[in-house]
Amino acid sequence: MDELHVFGYGSLIWKPDFKYSTKEHGYICGYQRRFWQSNTEQRGTNEKPGRVATLIKTDNQKCLWGVKYTVKGAKKVAQVIEKLSVREKILGSYITITTKFYGKNSNNACEVLLYLATEKNPLYVGPSSEDEEKDLQCISDTIVRARGSAGPNSEYITKLADYIQTHIPEEMDEHLFMLDKLIRKKMILLHEYRHQG
Template sequence: MSDKPCEYRKHEPVLSVFAYGSLLWVQNFIFSRVESGYIQGFKRLFWQESQTHRGTKEKPGRVAIINKSNGNEKLWGLKFIIKGITNIEEAKQKLYTRETRLGGYTSCETLFYDKAGAQSIVLVFTATSESNLFVGPASDSLQKDVEHISTQVVGARGFAGSNEEYVVKLAHFIRLYFPEEKDEHLFLLDEKVKEKLNNNVINVQSFCKEIDNIDSRILALCPKKRQFD
């Protein structure tokens, strides 16, 4: 039986939020439980500009969105379960400021599948073509599109940090905790960004070290499958 993203269980309200980008490692809200799983029929793509978190108006960066795909691809991530009126209201305020007001995202509901196949409904934030931050693909060619994006990523920086840090951390997180994920767009972008950083091992390893030390509840849920190369 499906759960609503925000519902009442035994008189206690519950909100479920799906993370697929930097929300994986930076939540800034209180959650009671986290579950590993996926949503279906979506791709993770860097088709949204960032003029606050990972860039500026003068030099915007790029951040991930989800876009509907033609098939039933599984897009892996985490479901954060938030309980209690106070925690939910605080989480909503922070999420809508972070994702909608500053990030240019919109919210929607979709089905989440845990590793056992159980379904529930989650709240997820993604792009809308109506936003002036949505840019879409630069080319129909994956290689050309990612090359264009990587050029924009390197050197962009916002108040949350550098854009290359965002890309490297996200790729590392997905490889480390979701070996089932086959995200060609993300992994190719990660490769291109590292090339443009001249394979600066010190910087890349420092980005990944923070992912290796994330919240113990997430570490317990997603045991490491691979070590950083």
């Protein structure tokens, strides 16, 4: 394979960790971002699992914005696939699918490789409550206390939210933005609590 297109919607947006030829903001259809995937390596441990993003199918064709990375050259493509297989599949329990990507500044759609976690994988936790506010509270409580080999779990969310709000204002992901606000508030309270007295 001489060319690869990879779609990032989580930490790949702000921390791809591989060499690419070009990147482009754009969207895919029929998915929503949710933090229903546990992580016991990069953003958590077995004792205190963190949370990372996955995608869930939606009935409508709502757009989900992210970043398409294009990698060119058979050798580079093979290296990226190998690296992502470790990062996303082995450590993250994600699978790969392909879907259609629509670029913000181009009329041409293309197929992109997409990593997502299904309900069948051992790290998938799903929603903790049918009430979204309660679910977000539970997720944020987990995130502020988790840390893995790649750093604190909170960084995963705050850097993702910062990037999207700065570079992809078209994305109106209330689940992410509400979670980001909760985490920032809880991190301040946690910091104050640790430094009392």
